[in-house]
Amino acid sequence: RGAAPGALPLTGRHVLVTSGPTHEPIDPVRFLANRSSGQQGHAIAAALAALGARVTLVAGPVAIPDPQGVETLHVETAREMMAACEAALPADAAVFAAAVADWRPAEPAAQKMKKPLDQSAPPLALVPNPDILATLSRHPQRPELVIGFAAETERVIEHAQAKLARKGCDWIVANDVSGDAMGGAENTVHLVTHHGVEHWPRLPKVEVAARLADRVAEALHP
Ligand code: CTP
Ligand code: CA
Numbered sequence: 350r351g352a353a354p355g356a357l358p359l360t361g362r363h364v365l366v367t368s369g370p371t372h373e374p375i376d377p378v379r380f381l382a383n384r385s386s387g388q389q390g391h392a393i394a395a396a397l398a399a400l401g402a403r404v405t406l407v408a409g410p411v412a413i414p415d416p417q418g419v420e421t422l423h424v425e426t427a428r429e430m431m432a433a434c435e436a437a438l439p440a441d442a443a444v445f446a447a448a449v450a451d452w453r454p455a456e457p458a459a460q461k462m463k464k465p466l467d468q469s470a471p472p473l474a475l476v477p478n479p480d481i482l483a484t485l486s487r488h489p490q491r492p493e494l495v496i497g498f499a500a501e502t503e504r505v506i507e508h509a510q511a512k513l514a515r516k517g518c519d520w521i522v523a524n525d526v527s528g529d530a531m532g533g534a535e536n537t538v539h540l541v542t543h544h545g546v547e548h549w550p551r552l553p554k555v556e557v558a559a560r561l562a563d564r565v566a567e568a569l570h571p
Contacts, residue, residue: 357401358566364402365440365492366394367447367481369409371427375473376458383448387411389498389524389536390446392558394419397444400562405437409447427453427478434481435488442494442565445482446522453478486517494568496520496561499541502527509541519543519568522561540564 368390372380387408394406395416404419407430415421422437424430427449434443452475462471482497495518499509502525509523523539536557540547549560 357399358570359397359400359402359562362402362441362569363405363439364397364565365405365407365434365437365443366390366397367407367409367430367434367445367449368394369411370448371409371430371450371478372425373427373450373453373478374425374457375454376460376462378461381450381452381454382410383450385409385411385448387413388534389554389557390444391416392555393444393446393561394421396555396558396562397565399559400566405440407433407437407447409449426450427481431479431481431484434485438485438488438490438492440492441569442496443485443492444496444561444565445485445518446498447481448500449481450478452476480516482518483516494519494565496522496565499523500526506539506541506546509539510546513541513543522557 369387370383370385372382374380391413394404398404398418406419406421408421408423410425422433424433455474455476486495497516497518499512499521501508501523505523505525509521513521521541523541525537534553535551536554537551538549538557
């Protein structure tokens with residue numbers, strides 16, 4: 350594959366990417382979410398496409414444009430993201446950069462919740478969301494290369510190594526979010542694999558994306 354003269358390193362490959370937060374409805378006007386901007390995941394999708402890959406980007410609600418040359422599927426909740434990812438298989442590689450909500454309200458209200466007259470606050474019962482990375486890592490149609498992210502504010506490497514083992518993926522991009530990484534234009538990441546840890550310098554998110562896309566191309570072309 351990709352042996353034709355002038356072919357790009359990922360020509361003929363299909364790569365799945367998730368990006369952005371998920372929104373989990375509380376009622377028709379309220380949701381649970383997080384601070385993910387989608388910048389890093391979208392940049393990875395664009396960088397993979399620039400190397401010739403056919404990219405399916407499953408994006409949660411973000412304020413940034415769809416990357417050029419990438420098929421972008423817009424979803425809101427973790428369960429919608431999971432369904433879109435499974436429907437996008439088979440893929441040669443998958444990069445799970447989305448900040449998926451770990452929990453969702455157990456029973457979203459059908460109508461806007463009103464303040465109780467006695468000034469009390471309503472209870473908000475949560476249930477766990479499916480783990481998309483863990484599910485796809487053990488899927489019958491598992492991509493050859495599965496990459497997760499780990500957003501950590503402390504003991505970054507230690508947590509990432511535990512996640513690598515727990516999730517069943519091949520690599521974890523460990524992301525130090527103790528500063529302004531969520532929403533900022535730069536990222537400090539460490540590439541954690543079953544062979545060791547690579548510390549990357551603080552880089553613009555587009556540079557992190559370009560390096561990661563190069564590594565994907567190398568891994569798929571031994
Ligand atoms: N992830 C996922 N589905 C979820 C939760 C996480 O696919 N329901 C993916 C993320 O996209 C990321 C990786 O799993 O690639 C790690 O996410 P993270 O939130 O760092 O890990 P968790 O396992 O959720 O653990 P915690 O939030 O407690 O650190
Ligand atoms: Ca989480």
